[in-house]
Amino acid sequence: MAKEMKDLERDSIDFGTSKIGPLFRSIFYPTLLSMVFTSLLTVVDGIFVGQGVGSDALAAVNIVAPLFLVTTGIALMFGVGVSVVASIHLSHGNHKAADINVTQALVVAPLLMGLLSAVLYFGRIPFLRLMGCSSALMPLALQYLIPLFPGCVFILIETIGTFVIRLDGSPRFASAVGIVPGILNIFFDWLFVFPMKMGIAGSSIATTICCAMASGMVAWYMLRRSRSVHLYRLKLSRTSLYLTLRNIGYMSRSGFSSMLGELAMSMIMLTGNYVFIRLMGEDGVAAFSVACYLYPIVFMVNNSVAQSAQPIISFNYGAGYEDRVREAFRLSLRTAAVCGLLATAVLTLGSTPLISIFLQTGTKPYEIATAGLPLFAASSVFFALNIAIIGYYQSIEQNGRATLYMLLRGLVFLVPAFILMPQLVFPQGMWLAVPVSECLTLGVILLTFCKK
Numbered sequence: 001m002a003k004e005m006k007d008l009e010r011d012s013i014d015f016g017t018s019k020i021g022p023l024f025r026s027i028f029y030p031t032l033l034s035m036v037f038t039s040l041l042t043v044v045d046g047i048f049v050g051q052g053v054g055s056d057a058l059a060a061v062n063i064v065a066p067l068f069l070v071t072t073g074i075a076l077m078f079g080v081g082v083s084v085v086a087s088i089h090l091s092h093g094n095h096k097a098a099d100i101n102v103t104q105a106l107v108v109a110p111l112l113m114g115l116l117s118a119v120l121y122f123g124r125i126p127f128l129r130l131m132g133c134s135s136a137l138m139p140l141a142l143q144y145l146i147p148l149f150p151g152c153v154f155i156l157i158e159t160i161g162t163f164v165i166r167l168d169g170s171p172r173f174a175s176a177v178g179i180v181p182g183i184l185n186i187f188f189d190w191l192f193v194f195p196m197k198m199g200i201a202g203s204s205i206a207t208t209i210c211c212a213m214a215s216g217m218v219a220w221y222m223l224r225r226s227r228s229v230h231l232y233r234l235k236l237s238r239t240s241l242y243l244t245l246r247n248i249g250y251m252s253r254s255g256f257s258s259m260l261g262e263l264a265m266s267m268i269m270l271t272g273n274y275v276f277i278r279l280m281g282e283d284g285v286a287a288f289s290v291a292c293y294l295y296p297i298v299f300m301v302n303n304s305v306a307q308s309a310q311p312i313i314s315f316n317y318g319a320g321y322e323d324r325v326r327e328a329f330r331l332s333l334r335t336a337a338v339c340g341l342l343a344t345a346v347l348t349l350g351s352t353p354l355i356s357i358f359l360q361t362g363t364k365p366y367e368i369a370t371a372g373l374p375l376f377a378a379s380s381v382f383f384a385l386n387i388a389i390i391g392y393y394q395s396i397e398q399n400g401r402a403t404l405y406m407l408l409r410g411l412v413f414l415v416p417a418f419i420l421m422p423q424l425v426f427p428q429g430m431w432l433a434v435p436v437s438e439c440l441t442l443g444v445i446l447l448t449f450c451k452k
Helices: 002-009 020-052 055-091 095-122 124-130 138-145 148-167 171-193 199-224 238-319 322-349 351-358 364-376 379-395 399-412 414-424 428-451
Strands: none
Touching: 020 055, 020 148, 020 171, 020 199, 020 238, 020 322, 020 351, 055 095, 055 124, 055 138, 055 148, 055 199, 055 238, 055 379, 095 124, 095 148, 095 238, 124 138, 138 148, 138 199, 148 171, 148 199, 148 238, 171 199, 238 322, 238 351, 238 364, 238 379, 238 399, 238 414, 238 428, 322 351, 322 364, 322 379, 351 364, 364 428, 379 399, 379 428, 399 414, 399 428, 414 428
């Protein structure tokens, strides 16, 4: 076992001299596997809850899901931020600064998440009301929410850790951090929901346990196996605390648009929940939850493209190798286009069997989802290209442009689309709101890019 763990770390990656194509693929495939299995933490919850507890429980999980996405968004903000900043430091040979940034991200971000979790715990009922939870769903939502709070802290350690491990030149071990807990989550979900009959709470407990295991893998790697990036003993003097806050702020700005990407998914769920429950009741929310469970997989697949290109682009941008930056960007665009088209095809052609995994056939939520999911699937290709381009701007520290485009797709276009589309065509307009938002955002990006 020890030999296998060592082999996972010996990837020997040189961001400045290796050929871009093989370098990108050596990071992309492990990252893709890790992202897919990480997204299973949510998807498997939905499958076992929908089949083992019922459609109301599935709707309750969908009410709580924005918290999970906000947590992942904060984790991505720090993960992308520290990866961009540390990559540039490493390209200049400043290993000490990179180590300090990594340690600050792994310490401060989980502490902040712990404080936020404590606040939400004491205000859990108003929080669920804000999320659009009805009185009928409140007991189930509370059962799922409370065990999830500790898991939120572990998610930050896991996500930031995978960025750092990937930057350290060990993408296969970073992949294992997502894959191993993802597989175990499937087993624990089955065990807690079916044989132990713990209901919706069992699914939440399984997620928290697996996130804790992933955090343990990150801690083990950083303490025992890291090579070029290490933990650094932080000082508690006033000057050191000031510098820590300054560095955290800089990392947050660099990764802010990544957090907005997850918040955009939260807005999709939050706004969609309000629209569906107002126009179609609990059956509508249960149907919409199927799309909300499948969409994170699409997000993770395409996010893996951006995350795989990011350390390559950031390192070579810091080193001044412009040709390598452009080559990596073009490759990420081509890969994103292929992934987006494949996701659209799978969600469209396989909509019926996918929906039947979550919902009982012949039920009202099943019928609503069957009619709407193929329409929702049209967003995938536009979304894939948007994420790749936004990731590029993050990697070269054009944070304002990246943030603007994330705001367009996650708020400026999305909310009006959810309001107006159902009035133009009902009920198809509710499912077409996200594709319209992504398409308009891509149009703005391409128009701006071509003008520049």
